[in-house]
Amino acid sequence: xxxxxxxxxxxxxxxxxxxxxxxxxxxxxxxxxxxxxxxxxxxxxxxxxxxxxxxxxxxxxxxxxxxxxxxxxxxxxxxxxxxxxxxxxxxxxxxxxxxxxxxxxxxxxxxxxxxxxxxxxxxxxxxxxxxxxxxxxxxxxxxxxxxxxxxxxxxxxxxxxxxxxxxxxxxxxxxxxxxxxxxxxxxxxxxxxxxxxxxxxxxxxxxxxxxxxxxxxxxxxxxxxxxxxxxxxxxxxxxxxxxxxxxxxxxxxxxxxxxxxxxxxxxxxxxxxxxxxxxxxxxxxxxxxxxxxxxxxxxxxxxxxxxxxxxxxxxxxxxxxxxxxxxxxxxxxxxxxxxxxxxxxxxxxxxxxxxxxxxxxxxxxxxxxxxxxxxxxxxxxxxxxxxxxxxxxxxxxxxxxxxxxxxxxxxxxxxxxxxxxxxxxxx
Numbered sequence: 001x002x003x004x005x006x007x008x009x010x011x012x013x014x015x016x017x018x019x020x021x022x023x024x025x026x027x028x029x030x031x032x033x034x035x036x037x038x039x040x041x042x043x044x045x046x047x048x049x050x051x052x053x054x055x056x057x058x059x060x061x062x063x064x065x066x067x068x069x070x071x072x073x074x075x076x077x078x079x080x081x082x083x084x085x086x087x088x089x090x091x092x093x094x095x096x097x098x099x100x101x102x103x104x105x106x107x108x109x110x111x112x113x114x115x116x117x118x119x120x121x122x123x124x125x126x127x128x129x130x131x132x133x134x135x136x137x138x139x140x141x142x143x144x145x146x147x148x149x150x151x152x153x154x155x156x157x158x159x160x161x162x163x164x165x166x167x168x169x170x171x172x173x174x175x176x177x178x179x180x181x182x183x184x185x186x187x188x189x190x191x192x193x194x195x196x197x198x199x200x201x202x203x204x205x206x207x208x209x210x211x212x213x214x215x216x217x218x219x220x221x222x223x224x225x226x227x228x229x230x231x232x233x234x235x236x237x238x239x240x241x242x243x244x245x246x247x248x249x250x251x252x253x254x255x256x257x258x259x260x261x262x263x264x265x266x267x268x269x270x271x272x273x274x275x276x277x278x279x280x281x282x283x284x285x286x287x288x289x290x291x292x293x294x295x296x297x298x299x300x301x302x303x304x305x306x307x308x309x310x311x312x313x314x315x316x317x318x319x320x321x322x323x324x325x326x327x328x329x330x331x332x333x334x335x336x337x338x339x340x341x342x343x344x345x346x347x348x349x350x351x352x353x354x355x356x357x358x359x360x361x362x363x364x365x366x367x368x369x370x371x372x373x374x375x376x377x378x379x380x381x382x383x384x385x386x387x388x389x390x391x392x393x394x395x396x397x398x399x400x401x402x403x404x405x406x407x408x409x410x411x412x413x414x415x416x417x418x419x420x421x422x423x424x425x426x427x
Contacts, residue, residue: 014060016130017042019049019082020067020096026119029067029096032126046078053085063092063133065126067119068108070099080111087112092133096121102271106236109265116266118215125266161250161258165243169206171285172419175293175306176314179326183316184349184378186213187385189294190222190257191405194394195412196290197256205289205416208250208258210280212306213296214269217262223253224392227264235263238276246283258288269300277302281309289419299330304339313343314376318350319363327370344372351377376411379403 015037020026023043033041044052052058064086068079086093093112097105098119109116114136115129174192178185189209197207211217214235220227230249234241250258272280284291293306307313315330317323327346334341352359367374381395381404388398395405 013040014042015040015062016064017044017049017061018065018067019044019046021046021069021072023067025069026067026096026098028121029065029119029126032121033065036127036130046082049082050078050085053082053089053091058091059089061086061091062137063094063114063130065094065096066108066113067096068098068100068104069119070101073100073104076104076107079108083108083111083113090137092137094126094129094133097268102236102268105268105271106232109232113265118266118268122215129266161247161252163206163247165247165283165287167243167286169286169289171288171291172415173281173285173291173293173306173310174312174314174415175295175310176316177295178297179315179317179330180320180322181297183318183323184385185297185316186218186222186294187389188314188316188347188349188378188408189292190219191394191396191408192412193257193290193292194253194396195409196292196416198396199412199416204256205419206258206287207256207290207292208260208284208288209292209294210260210284211262211294212277213294214262214267214271215296216266217294217296219259219294220251220261222389222392223257223259223394225251225253225259225261227261229264231261231263232265232267234260234280235267235272235276238272238279241279241283243283243287246280247287260284269296269298272302274302274305277305278309281306285309290415299333304337307334307339307343310343312345314345314347316347316349319348319352319359319366324366324370327372331370331372345376346372346374348374348377350380353379376407378407381405 016033018026018029018033018041023030049064064082066079066082068076072079083093092114095105095108095113095116096119097116105116114133117125117129176185176189176192193207193209197204199205209219211219219225228249228251230245234246234249246260250260252258281291295303295306315327317327331341348363352363363374363377381399381402384399384402385395385404388395391398395402396409399405
């Protein structure tokens, strides 16, 4: 790390710098900066940064990491001035926030910060933020697009829903929660939504996906959808949002599935309260027949709200120790709080083939030891699943005969039939 005193003489070698009240309060940031940049970064206090950004040498910086905590939140004026000054000079801004309230975070992000990373830093998060800033700088310096091309009509697959909010539905809420990383929760959610939306050719149910993983949500990637900047406003003002603005924040996939994507920037999971989530679910439920929710892996304060309102709560897992231990912890926590754990439906992804008797025995033993039922077992979809996700399409479109797709299709048919029967019973 280069000291502040050496920052100007060595400006040619400095690519970035941290800006904070005391960088020693963010020791993990120091470690990650050294990993990503070696010695090509410096450290500045708030007052020093304000002075340095007024100097010509500052234009050599690629980005600054502005690190703030709860103490800084009492006086965000100087921090705001630094962000404005950096953006005015074309310098990227990565916001590092430790225990900053959603209101304070909202204020700083609205000033133009390019990315947000919570502190303590998740593994690889700073690298992803740096890549995002560099890509944005490269795009900004690229030659301007042809004006004729700029006037092209938007992709009809990616426009907001065309129907008007009438509040005449009573949708089925189906959250999907990964019990460990890589268990296929987002893939399952996206493909289940598509199967439900295309289950019949006429009078098909209206289906939406809510990506509530505000930090690493990948539904937009799975379906090749742009992230709507309005999502941040919806989350920030969830208590007062109405159905029309909620629908305008959505994107559509092939005019079949309506998606509230994760925000464009990484946000803390507590940017919304339990009441906020309840409000969003109420709006979705009254405008759609099926509401699929891609949940974050972390249990947060509003997880209970989603679980309580859910009709079924899918938990994806694999035949490994990670999943088994996390299922055990989750069940223990739900039972201790007297929450409706009976709504959970465990989904075993990459389930063994019918002929693999040894693995089948392991599945049975794991289910018995965890005291759960593995009612849905998805076969390994292989590379076709990865290719579908990379191309932003569903399995039904890219590999309709894939065994994983067929099982999800069967589940969708069962859910559709049950919902039809329930509706008929109400009449």
